[in-house]
Amino acid sequence: MPTLYIKTYGCQMNERDSEQVARMFVQKGYTLTDRENEADVILFNSCSIREQAEQKALGKMGLLSKQQHRPHVVYGMMGCMAQSKKDELxxxxxxxxxxxxxxxxxxxxEHVDGILRARQERRMDELQTAFSGTRVCDVAEEADSQNRIRDHLNPGARSTAYVSIMQGCEMKCAYCIVPYTRGTERSRPIRDIVEEVNMLADAGVKEVTLLGQIVNRYGREMPAADGKGGFVQLLEAVHEVEGLKRIRFVSPHPIGFRQDLVQAFTYLPKLCSHIHFPMQSGSDRILKMMRRPYRNETFLDLCARMKQARPDLSITTDIIVGFPGETEEDYLLTRQAVEQVQFDNAFIFRYSPRRGTPAAAMEGQIPEEVKEARNQDLLAVVNEIAIRKNRELVGTVQEVLLEGPSKTNEERLSGRTSQNRPVIVDAAPDLAGQLLPIRIEESTGFTLYGVPCPSRA
Known part of the structure; x- marks a missing residue:
């Protein structure tokens, strides 16, 4: 029985795509392995947005493909990087x-299996295939496609799952290659998504994360119902699924972020008290150069309105420092916005040019040492806020979804609060998958530690 090793670099969308591909192989008789040197097929699914992820994938694949003693192994690259750099790869x-x-x-x-069989049967010495054409094939259009993406190892043991609700992006931010690799926006029908979530809930999943490049643009073509757009209609439909306890979504964009979505936080209790809301920059001038069509004031107002609707809401964000033309004044405006919003966490990226994007050809590219200095300065601000907020939770009781063994200590369970804060819990293994009140006893800065409340231990 042939074996598959699949490694994912990048966002949740990449992880979801890898699950789908792995499921196809398992259904066709392959087994999965986490040992690269045992695999007959090695696939990497890599992001092209961040240079670091791209370089990691290239370096690792380069090392693995030097295994001269296993000439039959099939090596493949998938994802955004594959879409944009196929010939170079x-x-x-x-x-x-x-x-x-x-x-x-x-x-x-079909392509991987064909290559592997040909090699195993020695019908040819070498076969090389590239097929990242331009025809759009929406996963939602394929027969039984959504039934192929379930966890390929142990469906019943999972407490969380990703659910893709749409594909593509049409915003074309100046630094981003996604619109050129993922295609135009296509939304899945609500009934198909709800059917998938029902199936997940029946299998024991307690929390789903709805995925889209710009998730709040889901169903833009749908008619409003009681003043609610397509995305809020979807949230309401998913909210009705029995057995489901939590709903998350990533990532929204300020454009199209309507009041109906803000209001959803007031009447949908399954909607988690957390939103990942990319700001990118606190400077209107830089936002315009980035082709982010909103002002920083709009972003800050949305954050304030969401916190008013859900007072315990945590907000995390993405920020790019060192975008071409960014002055010290522009950077300080970003720093000021971070301090005003008090983000619970932030992913801070040094700008890296992506070939084929408008920003790569812009004048005023920032020296690496300046990018690094701004990155470290802003990271210190974000970390101080996060550490302080976590310490304030010591002594409180938080509802935590226990997802499974801790990566650093299998005798403990790890989980997350509704606000997406990681918690390590001293609890019995059979409590994995449960949503329990946890008393927070310690904070090491970025991780909380706790125990189940006595009545539920």
């Missing part, structure tokens, strides 16, 4: 067999 990685663009996941198995 074959030059950089001579043993690479196939490159799978984001629109072609539905054909991964």
């Amino acid at each position: 074959f030059k950089e990685l001579p043993r690479l067999d196939l490159v799978v663009g984001t629109q072609k996941y539905h054909r991964v198995f």
